[in-house]
Amino acid sequence: AAGVIQSPRHLIKEKRETATLKCYPIPRHDTVYWYQQGPGQDPQFLISFYEKMQSDKGSIPDRFSAQQFSDYHSELNMSSLELGDSALYFCASSLKPSGAYEQYFGPGTRLTVT
Amino acid sequence: ELKVEQNPLFLSMQEGKNYTIYCNYSTTSDRLYWYRQDPGKSLESLFVLLSNGAVKQEGRLMASLDTKARLSTLHITAAVHDLSATYFCAVDPSRDNYGQNFVFGPGTRLSVLP
Numbered sequence: 001a002a003g004v005i006q007s008p009r010h011l012i013k014e015k016r017e018t019a020t021l022k023c024y025p026i027p028r029h030d031t032v033y034w035y036q037q038g039p040g041q042d043p044q045f046l047i048s049f050y051e052k053m054q055s056d057k058g059s060i061p062d063r064f065s066a067q068q069f070s071d072y073h074s075e076l077n078m079s080s081l082e083l084g085d086s087a088l089y090f091c092a093s094s095l096k097p098s099g100a101y102e103q104y105f106g107p108g109t110r111l112t113v114t
Numbered sequence: 115e116l117k118v119e120q121n122p123l124f125l126s127m128q129e130g131k132n133y134t135i136y137c138n139y140s141t142t143s144d145r146l147y148w149y150r151q152d153p154g155k156s157l158e159s160l161f162v163l164l165s166n167g168a169v170k171q172e173g174r175l176m177a178s179l180d181t182k183a184r185l186s187t188l189h190i191t192a193a194v195h196d197l198s199a200t201y202f203c204a205v206d207p208s209r210d211n212y213g214q215n216f217v218f219g220p221g222t223r224l225s226v227l228p
Contacts, residue, residue, distance in 0.1 A: 048214075101208075105156045105157040105159075106156060108156050
């Protein structure tokens with residue numbers, strides 16, 4: 001079965017640079033979530049989209065923005081990168097309403113800011 | 115604000131032993147999820163618990179949900195080394211039919227020793 005696809009899988013950037021992470025949800029899933037997981041931490045919700053509209057917002061810095069496109073893929077844009085942005089970034093997708101509201105996680109993008 | 119706690123945070127156990135991981139949450143929710151994460155990897159869905167009294171079992175793992183007590187348990191039976199990983203519970207705080215971003219517990223890092 002198709003899973004959530006994220007690209008790139010690894011990314012190294014310098015401070016103050018920008019980065020763009022991409023997420024391709026499971027086919028027919030209409031909702032995308034972005035999470036940030038620091039070393040030894042639990043995943044923290046950043047932002048979500050339902051049917052291409054922002055549906056919820058968590059602890060996403062103002063330096064970050066995201067959108068969901070007509071084909072349902074999503075991009076997380078990160079500017080003025082800081083050392084503290086180094087983390088695993090997960091995208092998850094779900095189908096609403098599906099009853100289980102289960103979120104399926106992608107493999108993650110490991111961002112390292114030097 | 116929903117808070118999710120797990121106990122214990124670290125667990126070292128011998129192969130063949132049984133143990134239980136506890137997940138408490140602070141506000142009413144009927145949806146709780148258990149995930150497994152290996153180091154540097156994605157989150158793998160283990161169980162979806164959607165109602166009070168729900169019990170699910172898969173292999174050596176069994177999860178239950180008591181929504182009145184706001185408590186979920188993940189019971190490990192006759193542990194084997196392959197179960198070594200970090201286990202997260204996640205709660206969906208929404209009360210409608212559309213689901214929201216998950217709030218994760220801090221995770222329980224399990225090491226099963228031979």
